Amino acid sequence: MTADAAPATPGRLARQRRRQSAARFWRSYRTHRAGMIGLAALVLFALMALTAPLTVGSGVAGVTDAPGAPLEAPSLDFPLGTDRFGRSVLGLVVWGSRVSLLVGLLAAVLSVVIGTVVGVTAGHFKGAYATVLMRITDWFLVMPALVLAIALATVMTRSLGTVILAIGVTSWPTTARLVRAQTLAVESRPYIERAKALGGGHWHIMSRHVLPNVMPLVLAQTTLMISSSVLAEATLAFLGLGDPTVISWGGLLQDAREAGAVSAGDWWYLVPPGIAIALVALAFTLCGRAVESVLNPRLGVAR
């Protein structure tokens, strides 16, 4: 029924089905006010990061031609004052959004990819393989992630890649567990058995049947994971484990602290990056929760 039919039809059907379910998803998502607020905030932040080369330009990070005096209070020229080099804090926060969001995004993707691969294969193959994999997952789950991430970041050289790796490698187990549970549920459905009977191999079943079904969960998980990755990036940068020559929100906070802005009362150096981190983390959390409750109506009351 699958192989001998016109090849375009099932594909088109599937695409249509997916379009429909996406539309259904969106209709449902739209009713979540908090989710919409989060989404709007995210769109704003994404725009800010993408247009940063036009609005502030990479020159904002240059120290030798910094426009202001060090640690100037907010003024018309510098709405959020200047940093220790005399650069505009507003410009830096805008410019820093690129690295913070990028690292958050990549670390979350890395984490979710690892989690999904582990979860789907552990759910699909079962047996000793699954046992060992889930043992490892359990073990990672109980490790204090920050401690492990700090250790990893110390062991490797200081770069953005290290930070991404340290966050991604330590935060995947939750995803793995959720995905595995979902995989088990999907694989117990009759049509999987049918697919197997028709000669579908492991790869076919995992990629064509399991993966599309766990995708919504993965999406929700990614959204939530970005939120914690942004926080984790800030934390590592704050502990001085980031790349000091790259502008990021956590790095700005670390700079502010090292410059003594806390006791000097230079709030404009300290407050904006922190608020930016909190807002982005909150926005991703709101979106993630909305997605979750759309997918799992039992939690729908979570609005």
Add this chain to the structure above:
Amino acid sequence: MSPQDQHGTRRSHPRSPRHRTARLVAAAGAVALTVSAGLATPLNPAPQRAQAAEGKKTLTVAVAQSVDSLSPFLAVRLLSTSILRLTYEYLTDYDPGDAHPVPGLATSWKPSADKLTWTYTIRSDATWSDGEKVTAKDAAWTFDKMMTDEAAATANGSFVANFRSVSAPSPTQLVIKLKKPQATMTALDVPIVPQHIWKSVKDFSKFNNDKSFPIVGDGPFVLTDYKADSYVRLKANKDFWRGAPKFDELVFKYYKDQDAAVAALRKGEVSFVAGQPALTPAQAASLKGQKDIHVNEGPGRRFYALATNPGAKARNGQKFGDGDPSLLDQRVRNALFMAVDRKAVIDKVFQGHAVEGQGYIPPRFSTYFWKPSASQDLSYDPAKAAQLLDQAGYKKNAAGKRVGKNGKPLNYRVLCHATDPNDKAVGQYLKEWWGKLGIGMTLDCLDNVTDPWLAGKYDLAFDGWSVNPDPDFVLSIHTCGALPATPKDTGATDNFICDKTYDDLYARQLAEYDSAKRADIVKQMESRLYDLGYMNVMAYPNAVEAYRTDQIKSITTMPKAAGNIYGQDGYWSWWSAVPADSGSSSGGSSTGVIVGVVAGVVVLAAAGVFFAMRRRTTADDRE
């Protein structure tokens, strides 16, 4: 976690009065808790006095560095050695005015005609804090231990490396015989310990001297208590031979966060903050002009330099490490330094709290301070730097990058201390300055730079040393003799400099007992070092520190005119500090305690009543 509340239910029902009472009591408890927490501070609006209630005068110093050891044979960190300096007297001290040697345990000293025997007269009016007399035997035992026990030589072994023998023919006479002449015999910064206490120590590598308090010493203060990363407590030694300190107690209190330390100073929790290594410009600016706070700024003891890897090698000639070969060309080294705008470093990074770098030894030590002559001066001149690089054959390619002899664009790795904000800041400037020259740069910031450093795996590095009144040590670390014997050893060398001319001068100054002549040779060494371009001094950071004038009336700086307080070459600051005499008793804290106690009782009572109520409600429900 009280689950009862009357709003959330779907069907309303009459509010139970008992519930309301319970809630009120709970609220009262919460308020009381907050209040008690708030009021545990003194009620008086004036800053809390860092003094105990009995009018004991306490000087509290905010510190961040952990104590590595309280054993004088092991401790190397600044805080630990400063504390040991307060508890154990040295043979000689440095004058707070111009740092010339003045009597310590030794009242006088004399070299023999052949320069190889030094005889010290030990004072007879010094006693250990347990009442025993301090004698020459203690000193002889201390030095001898360092010469014979490898573990005891851990911290200060270099001082005795050239000793042939040490003896104490009488309680007031110490004789040290040398293998070679040594001009630093009046600068032996070695704490002398009481033999009768220390002779029972078995393993010097494990003994940290931090178990039985008070620790027997003979300095101006006696160490009475220590709790790791919380405090170090010392009490005045009333029998100190130079005179008792004016404060009764000296406490080093930990603030791992420098901002917290500064805030503590503002509130009067501490009397003194030095910062690590100095207050930041922002902190200094915010403290200036504050009531009862004095910001003290003095010339620093440190130089802040850019060291270049001269191709690491060992004494046996074996080469190791991976320094860029282009740096072996003096023109390249000089060009790199000429592209560094030292004035901008002072103005922007240090914001004026530093002096522009010249020679190797900071101007604070005027005897040895040296300035480059006009002809050798490598002043900021990017155009000339570009010219030099062109001459040396490192020309720009089509992309504007200078290309090395191997055809690849030049890119230098600069080793930086991740814990030093100045390294990171200057690094960013270097990156842009050298970028304009067409040279790439990677800032390699590490918590622990020791490993790549010792392995010679760097191109350039941020470097800095605290210079002692006697410059011998900082000069010695650039001699060929300081190189490691083989690549497997660790040498005393700073960054593998080995230069014949410099070495000859070094040997000459060490054997020169005439201080004016010696200073002249030292200056020639500095000139040679400057020309070589392996050590490029960018700045001499100032010491920036602050204290409360309502707690400390006066304190000796070193040098006396416009000097620093923390980390002096001596105990002058804490020994000389005079307490301010305003409002000696601090009634505030006792009021605070009383209020706190009352509030605590209220909280406990409230909690008790609250839980009793909860019980009763549950009992009601059960019926």
Add this chain to the structure above:
Amino acid sequence: MVSDAVTAPVARARRPRTGTAYPRYVAGKAGGAAVSLLAVLVTGFFLFRLIPGDPVKTMTGGRPVSAAQLAEYRREFGLDLPMWEQFTDYCRKALTGDLGTSYQFRAPVIDKITEALPNTLLLTGTAFVLYTALGMFLGTRSAWRHGKLGDKLNTGLALTLYSVPSFWLGLLMIIVFAVGLGPIPGLFPTGGMESGGKEGFAYVLDVAHHLVLPVITLVAVEYGQTLLVTRSALLDEMGSDYLTTARAKGLRDDLVRRRHAVPNALLPTVTLVFVNLGRTVAGVILVETVFSWPGLGGLFYQALSVPDLPLVQGLFLFFASAVIVMNTLADLLYPLLDPRVGR
């Protein structure tokens, strides 16, 4: 190969079915924990061997040392042995509580840990009790009035605080409540655990006074999660038929809540509470750094920057084992708390 697709999803034996199965369940959990602890032991050894460089050269801090001396140190710390022997040696010692000697403090690692542990326990313990209580209390309230304004404000605030970096909040706390901002006086100490020189009750008060800001910071960033989990667990539970039945029987609402809904909803929360302890341990590194609290977190960070290999390793072992033990406890408590399991 085909047939195992038919079998139902592997029933994870998370919960024993009957009371008699409990000892076996305990044994299984304990075995699992033992395996995890072993894995931690192995990781602790190999992870920190990855730190580049020679630990002995680091240990001597760049001071001039001859190759012979370095070899001597290497022998003393057992670093000259083959990796395998080092590993067995380390395992044997670790099992007897000997975690080696700290390079920088020249003191047994276990001493440094026991020195800092009470301080960390005091801070995390206080915060843990408070945020768990607060989270559960507010979560229950929120669930009971879900959809109402109070609930929205409650969850909104929790989510916001949950998104705030703890170190940043700590810094702001210091600025506002320790240094004082505008009309707000600086009521609390800026850092540390004690002023020193106090005894008896005054000492207790003094420590309590130092505790306030770090505890508030920890509670603020941590209570949100407990709140949300309690809330959604309770909401799940509230859909259940038995609650409607209970109400229909005429039981008072708050009674229904306390007797039926809350205990059941507590189940997922208990697991979370213990997992949270692990999170708190990690979170405390930042808060301890910001507030200069002399605890394990600060020690860990300090050890990493040297790097003081034995100390880092020891702390890592300690953190991880603590979390594993806590999780195992949660697993063991779980069936005892589950009212659906007739015991």
